[in-house]
Amino acid sequence: xxxxxxxxxxxxxxxxxxxxxxxxxxxxxxxxxxxxxxxxxxxxxxxxxxxxxxxxxxxxxxxxxxxxxxxxxxxxxxxxxxxxxxxxxxxxxxxxxxxxxxxxxxxxxxxxxxxxxxxxxxxxxxxxxxxxxxxxxxxxxxxxxxxxxxxxxxxxxx
Numbered sequence: 714x715x716x717x718x719x720x721x722x723x724x725x726x727x728x729x730x731x732x733x734x735x736x737x738x739x740x741x742x743x744x745x746x747x748x749x750x751x752x753x754x755x756x757x758x759x760x761x762x763x764x765x766x767x768x769x770x771x772x773x774x775x776x777x778x779x780x781x782x783x784x785x786x787x788x789x790x791x792x793x794x795x796x797x798x799x800x801x802x803x804x805x806x807x808x809x810x811x812x813x814x815x816x817x818x819x820x821x822x823x824x825x826x827x828x829x830x831x832x833x834x835x836x837x838x839x840x841x842x843x844x845x846x847x848x849x850x851x852x853x854x855x856x857x858x859x860x861x862x863x864x865x866x867x868x869x870x871x
Contacts, residue, residue, distance in 0.1 A: 720828040720844055724852045725821055729863050732812035732820040736792035738862045739810065748861040749854060751775045763789050792820070804840065805830040822858065824851055 728735055738744060740763055746752045753772040760767030764786060771782040780801060787796040792812035799806050809825040826847070831837045 719831060720841060720847075721826065722844065722848050722851075723823065723825045724848060724855055725823040726852070726855050726859055727815065728812075728820050728822050728859050729818060730820065731818055732792035732814045735812040735820055735822060735862055739795070739812070739858070740789075740791060744861070748857040749773070750857060753779070758783075760786070765789065803832050803836040804828055805832070822855055824855060826851060 742755055742757075742762060745755055751773045753774050754770070756770045756772075758768045758770055762769075765788050767786045769784045771784055773780050773782070783800045785798045785800075787798055787807070789795045791810075792814075795810040797808055799808060806826055806828040809827075811821075811823040811825075813821040813823060815821050828840065831840050
């Protein structure tokens, strides 16, 4: 089945940690509240967390707005690649995350987002005009992760 590429973009930043450490921190469900702004919950609904076909409900509150996403893990080969399908009230997208080693204690955090479906007339009309906003929001989350992962965390590999 071919995917529609309605809107696609990639963001990347460099992290001053190994790709192994970045992958461990990224995969820690309990730590996500420290770097995903507004995260209220990330609840496993079915499957085994982090493994293919695991399904979770994610609740995010920003201002007075509460949004709910459903995440289905497609595959997880971190630090090389993690791919998940996200479904919201208005859209369906696939996010591919990579941590690419570029030095002894340096890696590139890359996030590729591919919107494959818009739900409803209004999202179909306005989503293409919001590309800048989505990129900005993605980069802000990535920078928050950078700040979190680069702080010393006990028990994590260097």
